[in-house]
Each structure stands twice: as structure tokens, then as C-alpha cells.
Amino acid sequence: MPGGEYLRYVALGDSQTEGLGDGDDATGLRGWADRLAEQLAVTSPALQYANLAVRGQTSAQIHAGQLEPALALRPDLATVVSGVNDMLRRRFDADEVAGHLEAMFAALTAQGARVATVTFPDVARITPLARPISARVTALNDRIRAAAARHGVAVAETSVHDVVTDPRLWSSDRLHASPLGHARIAAAIAHALQLPGSDDSWTHPLPPVRTPTGLGAAAVEVRWAATFLGPWLGRRLRGRSSGDGRTAKRPELLPLSVPGSPGGPAATR
Structure with a gap:
């Protein structure tokens, strides 16, 4: 349904789809899936939206815990974004992860849903300490593209x-x-879906900015490792996940208020 009207949108995924980094747990998370739902609601005021994502989950956990509830909601649009938590673990099998993704693509498209997903950027270009993961990103992206092609899934090529x-x-x-x-x-996903008003402006670079070099850059890396990498590794060594004990923030299909209307985007929380 390129550019068509969607009435039931369901998002499956992990912390990125849940919205971490965009708001907080105290005031509410927004995130790209909420933002996409808001765009859909502009042209489809009757849209209902559910977000089943749970932070920390692997592709196997998303497949096992989110696919069945998603199918029960009978979406006409679904997004499936997963794989980063798999790549960050010691044991990683690109074929296994892609198999879970493809199973979700197949089940959702077989039921008649339009499905969209993304490829992932090379995390080594974000933090040099992640360089060993670069090959994993490439391997998974190749498999995502192939699986998406087999099932007519739209791919936002963010990589x-x-x-x-x-x-x-x-x-x-x-x-x-x-x-x-x-x-x-x-x-990016709106563009991949050819939604009205979407274009490639999301690919345009931001204005130049000065970045730390030399000792300044090294100090930034040390602070990041102490603040974020250390605690993350600690959870992994203890066999814990940031998603332990958490449930989806929006497990049922509910109407969505468009920003600027009464209630605004808070209706997505």
C-alpha cells in the first residue's frame, strides 16, 4: 500500500523502537515509532497505534514475545527493527538473527500487513571501541536486505x-x-513507505561543527567508557538486561492525537 492510508500500526522491537533517548521514563518516551505514528495520523485521523517494543530484547525474544500479540492486533502496517542487542553479545550468529527477523516478516506480510524495517549504521563510526562489531553489522544488514526482498518488506537504508x-x-x-x-x-521509514509528504531530506548532512581532537577526544572516550560501557558490561556479566521486568509501553491499539491537537503527542505515551 505505497503512500496509502493505514489504520492499524504496530511497532515491534527493542529500546530504539521503545524510544530510549527521546524523553525519559519519568516524563514519557517518544521515539521514532511514536513520531512515525504521528505522521501517519495527519493523513489517517482514525489511526490506531500499538508499540510492543521492550528494551534489551534480542531478536529471539522479540520473535517469541511480540509477534503473536502483534498478529492478534491485525495491523495493516508493522515495523520490525531488531538486531543491535544480538550484535553486542559475545555469541552472535547473523543467520540465526536474520532467521528470526524473516519469520516475523513472513508472518506479518502473510496476514496482509505492510512491513518496514531498517539497516544499521556501522557503530565503529560512532565509537572506535566498537570496531570489532563492524563485520557483524555488515553481515546482518546483508541478510536483512535479502529477507526483506523475499517478503516485499520496505527497507530504510540508514546504513x-x-x-x-x-x-x-x-x-x-x-x-x-x-x-x-x-x-x-x-x-527514513516514512520515505521507504512512500508516505505523503516524505522525501530524502533525512539523508542530508547537518551543519558542520567542531569536534574534540587529541587529548580532548581521548578524554571524551574515557568518560563514555566509565559512564556507559562499564555499567553495560556489568549487566552482561551478571546475566541481566535493561528490559528485565519491563513490559510494552503501549500493548493495545489506541487512537493517536496529532501534535498541536488537544492532548498532542502525549497521547502516544
């Missing part, structure tokens, strides 16, 4: 544009998008 690794599109933990980054992801 191929330089702007996606601009630090201003990422939150301070370098794992989650900033509000601006979430806006760009929403725009």
Missing part, C-alpha cells in the same frame, strides 16, 4: 548515509538515538 553517524543524532550513551536521531529514523 549507507554519512549523516546517521553524526554524534548529534545519538544520545550520550551512543547506543540510542537522540530526539533528532529518532526524528530522522521516522523520516
Whole structure:
């Protein structure tokens, strides 16, 4: 349904789809999926939206815990974005992860839903310490493209544009998008879906800015490792996840208020 009207949108995924980096748990998370739903609601006021994403979940967990509830909601549009949590774990099998993604693509499209997904940027261009993961990103992106092609899934190619690794599109933990980054992801998926009013402006670079070099850059890396990498590694060593005990923020299809209308985007929380 390129450019068509969607009435039931369901988002499946992990922390990025949940909206981490765009708002907080105290005031509410927005995120790219909420932003995409808001854009859809402009032309489809009757839109209902559910967000089943849970932070920290792997593709296997999303497949096992989110697909069945998503199918029960009978979406005409679904987004499936997953794989980063798999790539960050010691054991990673690109074929296994892609298999879970393809199973979700197949089930949702077989039921008649239009499905969209994304490819991932090279995280080594965001933080040099992540260089060992670069090959994993390439391997998974290749498999995502192939699986998407087999099932007619729209792919937002966020991996191929330089702007996606601009630090201003990422939150301070370098794992989650900033509000601006979430806006760009929403725009990328809208463009892949050929939604009215969408274009390739999300690929355009931001104005130049000075970045730290030398000792300044090294100090930034040390602070990041102490503040974010250390605690993350600690959770992994203890076998814990940021999503432990959490449930989806929006498990049912509900109407959505368009920003600027009574209730505004708070209706997506």
C-alpha cells in the first residue's frame, strides 16, 4: 500500500523502537515509532497505534514475545527493527538473527500487513571501541536486505548515509538515538513507505561543527567508557538486561492525537 492510508500500526522491537533517548521514563518516551505514528495520523485521523517494543530484547525474544500479540492486533502496517542487542553479545550468529527477523516478516506480510524495517549504521563510526562489531553489522544488514526482498518488506537504508553517524543524532550513551536521531529514523521509514509528504531530506548532512581532537577526544572516550560501557558490561556479566521486568509501553491499539491537537503527542505515551 505505497503512500496509502493505514489504520492499524504496530511497532515491534527493542529500546530504539521503545524510544530510549527521546524523553525519559519519568516524563514519557517518544521515539521514532511514536513520531512515525504521528505522521501517519495527519493523513489517517482514525489511526490506531500499538508499540510492543521492550528494551534489551534480542531478536529471539522479540520473535517469541511480540509477534503473536502483534498478529492478534491485525495491523495493516508493522515495523520490525531488531538486531543491535544480538550484535553486542559475545555469541552472535547473523543467520540465526536474520532467521528470526524473516519469520516475523513472513508472518506479518502473510496476514496482509505492510512491513518496514531498517539497516544499521556501522557503530565503529560512532565509537572506535566498537570496531570489532563492524563485520557483524555488515553481515546482518546483508541478510536483512535479502529477507526483506523475499517478503516485499520496505527497507530504510540508514546504513549507507554519512549523516546517521553524526554524534548529534545519538544520545550520550551512543547506543540510542537522540530526539533528532529518532526524528530522522521516522523520516527514513516514512520515505521507504512512500508516505505523503516524505522525501530524502533525512539523508542530508547537518551543519558542520567542531569536534574534540587529541587529548580532548581521548578524554571524551574515557568518560563514555566509565559512564556507559562499564555499567553495560556489568549487566552482561551478571546475566541481566535493561528490559528485565519491563513490559510494552503501549500493548493495545489506541487512537493517536496529532501534535498541536488537544492532548498532542502525549497521547502516544
